[in-house]
Amino acid sequence: MINNLKYLITITLFISIISCKSDKKLTYAYFGGKIIHPKSNHVILYSMDQVIDTFYLDNDDKFIGKVTLPVEGLFYFSHGYENQHVYLEPGDSVLLRLNTWNFDESLVFVGKGAERNNILIDCFLEDEKESFSFHEFNKLDSKEFQRKIASSLKSNIELYNEYAESHPQETDGFKKVLKVALTYPLYARMEKYPILNAKYAKSEQLPKINNSFYDYRKFAKIDNDSLIYYPPYSQYVRNYLYNETYSLGHPPMKKNYSPKFTSDLMTIIDKKISFENTKNAFLKQTVISHFYNKSSCELNEETFEKYFKLSTNEEDKILVRKLLNDTKAVVASNQLQDFNINDYSNATLSIFDVIKQKNALLFFWSPEYVSESYIFSRMNFLSINYTNIIFIPVKIDGKKSERVESLDIKSQYYLPDDSKANDFLTCKMPRCILVDKKGKVMNGFASISSSNLSDYLEILNKVN
Template identity: 60%
Template structure:
């Protein structure tokens, strides 16, 4: 495990702002730093899904904020479309420096709380490097795979022991987070191994493993609401739940999850997760994620019915109900209902005229659900692969003055509040509609991230 060395200057100007006055009973935690090549004017700090504060960058691209009576624990900050997690304790004075051109790799911390956050970033970067290693490991037989993983875990646990030994004042809370950051990504890959092995094996079957393969589960507590938004933890829980569902006898997934698999997964979530917030989150992610993977208006209504029975979150239920209504509002093999769109010169257009006589993919998006960086990378790939299709991006809501950089502005539009398109966009979730040259809808609810979109694009590209 590498150790970051803080080399940047100018951080003292921020630390100098911090008062040592302890007369006030309230505790003040400081969070600030400098952003090189910023891609927005501010930094937003979150705790779980709640915004703690928004800090504006000054003329030197620096920011400083203070949090009153901050709880100890995991937070994350966002700048533009990028984010990273941090661990804060009361009276910390954590200062960062990063370059958005190399966001995670350039991120370093100084001030009180820096050492613990630098090692967490190291854990993240090491985990990213290990992805390539596991491409090969996943092809190994179970005994050999487990041996490789056990060796890797031994190194990680040694890193943990050395850090705790050299930092005796660290809280139990941070020690737990550090161990999770080091080991849970590997546990997550252990849970995913059967699916990956089946993907690469000649017969496409799961490997045969004995019970000892999952002994590490005995030391894992899966019901922790406070870690629901911490990727090493949440990704492990997700892979564990899927693995438990496959263990019921389901065959490896080829292109989409069967209706029975989705129903069983929802039941597994309900049975295994006792924490209400975490359970609701995974129920929502599952039913929506499987629907988007299907990439079709032919929704699995049994799964939706099961979700409504199991979830206790009214906000989630409303979102899913809107999604279901949206699927029925555009009918395949019929002409797309006409509606108005606005370009970035503030000119109104009829969608029927914009796409006339052209094979088209309309992508409706909201910054709440999808990042601009992902849209750029995905549509550059799709437009190169399918040159006979016109790709149009339509912003549902958000700042109407912003367009997606690095994509052709002539294919970018947005909707005003009066547009009839809102009739089939009530959930505000991203949605793709594919239309042939005759104006007929061939797919009314596709997802640009789903492999199941490919056959539709192949067919559309021919015509």
């Protein structure tokens, strides 16, 4: 099922692999490679959510670094706005080669420790390919869907056994990660099946499912803190938590998660997840993503209060409080207060001089949360479909001089440090404000990525 691993026969790299002639146990690994069409001048290596090191590209777009590594483990690296995982063990010399125009598909590893990383990326690509066919399978009844899963699971377990038998030197740690990569995406689809089946059937009720459907839960763990940033694992846990919440009697979500659903979900997270860091991460993701999905400045403060009660991460809670205060600072039906923005000729302008008595969507963005490629595609799509609205992207964080290259420079702006808009952008998270041609706020906190945004744009587009 999984494609044969692709090996790079010739690759120009700038590292000599150092072989250790001593019996002394190594406590480091080398990590490097070459980036084709780089999007930035560096590669960042993470363990969980902590930066391990930053490697800068040389004139040939290559990098290399020595990573202190007392124990083996799963890491991930980022370049530009994309990332991927790498498994490192002490003594490894893992080198990668990738083309940013086709990030995941072009990624290959060579060197000591490369084979295990090539099979992980192969698992990732095969799962992405299979996800399309499984969308259609969600229309099947539960027994037939279960048979489809069982067939894929059988093939993947066979692959795992073949790899483990032919690589007896592999550690238990890596074999555990490989088994997760091969099985947990299928378990995640099982957890998502009820809600997707109801969606395709246009049903107000979730399908009735036999208890044996979830037999895999007996050995599929949801409390492994070290894998929380690994998508095959985290997606399964997320789907499981949502499925458990739906099982309390909530109807399938159509547009927004109800405050009761969000509250129940946070209760499930608190009950089911024992590791503090994992619990805090899911609580934060839940309260923020549900607010953004709603795409409205209307707040249900009880939901946020429950989050503050359950989370023990003070840094996260400060961020969420800033988000709350920012939301309250710009209210629908009020007049937008004036503030300054700068264009890329460094001219300072009143926001009303930019809007020019037109219906407008102001999109405040930070490169920490949204990629330039997404901004370009989204702005183009919205501009084509809502011709009676002007779309104004305003960069609020990061290097203000770096704009979205693909967009017209005349339509882009950045926020100066002394702008009054900073008062309602303290959390630095993306935010849309919809304003009619009279300067009245129609929506004070919309999300550029939410499907619910279109409802507001349809109304604003008709304002003459």
